[in-house]
Amino acid sequence: MNSNSEQFFPPTNPASPSFSPQQKRGWVKPVLIGVAIAYLALILYIPxxxxxxxxxxxxxxxxxxxxxxxEFIHAVKLSMIIALIVVPMNTVFGLCAAWAITRHHFPGRVFIMSLLDVPFAVSPVVAGLMLVLLYGRNGWFGPILEAVDINVIFALPAMVLASAFVSMPFVAREVIPVLEEAGTEQEEAAKTLGAKDWQIFWRVTLPNIRWGLLYGVLLTNARVMGEFGAVSVVSGNIARKTQTLPLFVEEAYKQYQTAAAFSAAVLLAGLALITLVLKEILERKTRIKDVE
Structure with a gap:
C-alpha cells in the first residue's frame, strides 16, 4: 500500500523551493515598465x-x-496666418466628408475613405514636391499662373496648400466614428417634426459631435503649426517672407544661433503641451458623454 501510494504521489522535499507560475512571471512586469521608461527617456524626456x-x-x-x-515675430505671425486659413478650411471639408460618408451610401464610398488616409501615407516632402510639379514655373499650371501674374510656389498660397494637404484627414477621421455611433434616429425624429436641414445640423448633429469635432480641430491646428517638410519644399524658407516657425528653428540652428533656435523650439513644445492637455480634457468629456 505504501509503495503504491509513493508511486503515484511521490514525496515532496520540504527544503526544495516551490514557485507558482505567477511568482515566476513576477519579474516580467517591472522589466517591461523599465524598458518603456528607458525608451521614453532616450527618445522624449531627455531631448x-x-x-x-x-x-x-x-x-x-x-x-x-x-x-x-x-525674424521670430514674422515667423510666428506667418504660422498663425496659415493656421487661421487652413484650420477652418479643413474643418468644413472634414464635416462635409464625414456627413457624406456616414449618411449616404454611394459607389466609391470605400475608395473615398481610403483617400482620406493618403496624407498619412505620403511623405510631406513628396507632398511639397507634388505641389511644385503642379504650380511651379515649369509645372502643369505654371504657364497659366505666370500669364496672370499669380505666384503660388515660394509664396503664401503654396504654403497654405501644403499645410492643408498634410492636415486634411484629422477632422474627418475624428467625426466619422462619432456620427456612426450617434446614428440617425434623432435626426429623423427632428425631420418628422418639421425641422429644416440646417436646424437639424445646428441643434441635433453638431451637439452630438462637438467633442470629436473639437478634437479634430485641435489636432489639425497642431499639425499645421508644426509642419516642416511640405512647407520647406514649397516656401523657399525666405526670412521675413516665407519662413514659418519650424523653418525658423531649422535656419537659426544652421546659422549657429542656437539660443534663438531653442527659444523657438520651446514655443513649439509649449504648443504641443497645450495640445496634450486639451486632448486629455476632450477625451474625458467624450468618456463622460459615453457613460451618460
Whole structure:
C-alpha cells in the first residue's frame, strides 16, 4: 500500500523551493515598465529637457529677448496666418466628408475613405514636391499662373496648400466614428417634426459631435503649426517672407544661433503641451458623454 501510494504521489522535499507560475512571471512586469521608461527617456524626456535647458541657458531675460527678434515675430505671425486659413478650411471639408460618408451610401464610398488616409501615407516632402510639379514655373499650371501674374510656389498660397494637404484627414477621421455611433434616429425624429436641414445640423448633429469635432480641430491646428517638410519644399524658407516657425528653428540652428533656435523650439513644445492637455480634457468629456 505504501509503495503504491509513493508511486503515484511521490514525496515532496520540504527544503526544495516551490514557485507558482505567477511568482515566476513576477519579474516580467517591472522589466517591461523599465524598458518603456528607458525608451521614453532616450527618445522624449531627455531631448525635451535639453531643449528647455538650452533655451534658458542664458537666463530668462535672454530667452524673452530671443522672442522679440523681427525674424521670430514674422515667423510666428506667418504660422498663425496659415493656421487661421487652413484650420477652418479643413474643418468644413472634414464635416462635409464625414456627413457624406456616414449618411449616404454611394459607389466609391470605400475608395473615398481610403483617400482620406493618403496624407498619412505620403511623405510631406513628396507632398511639397507634388505641389511644385503642379504650380511651379515649369509645372502643369505654371504657364497659366505666370500669364496672370499669380505666384503660388515660394509664396503664401503654396504654403497654405501644403499645410492643408498634410492636415486634411484629422477632422474627418475624428467625426466619422462619432456620427456612426450617434446614428440617425434623432435626426429623423427632428425631420418628422418639421425641422429644416440646417436646424437639424445646428441643434441635433453638431451637439452630438462637438467633442470629436473639437478634437479634430485641435489636432489639425497642431499639425499645421508644426509642419516642416511640405512647407520647406514649397516656401523657399525666405526670412521675413516665407519662413514659418519650424523653418525658423531649422535656419537659426544652421546659422549657429542656437539660443534663438531653442527659444523657438520651446514655443513649439509649449504648443504641443497645450495640445496634450486639451486632448486629455476632450477625451474625458467624450468618456463622460459615453457613460451618460
Amino acid at each position: 525635451a529637457f535639453n531643449v528647455f535647458a538650452q533655451a534658458f541657458k542664458g537666463g530668462v531675460g535672454a530667452f524673452f529677448s530671443n522672442l522679440t527678434e523681427p
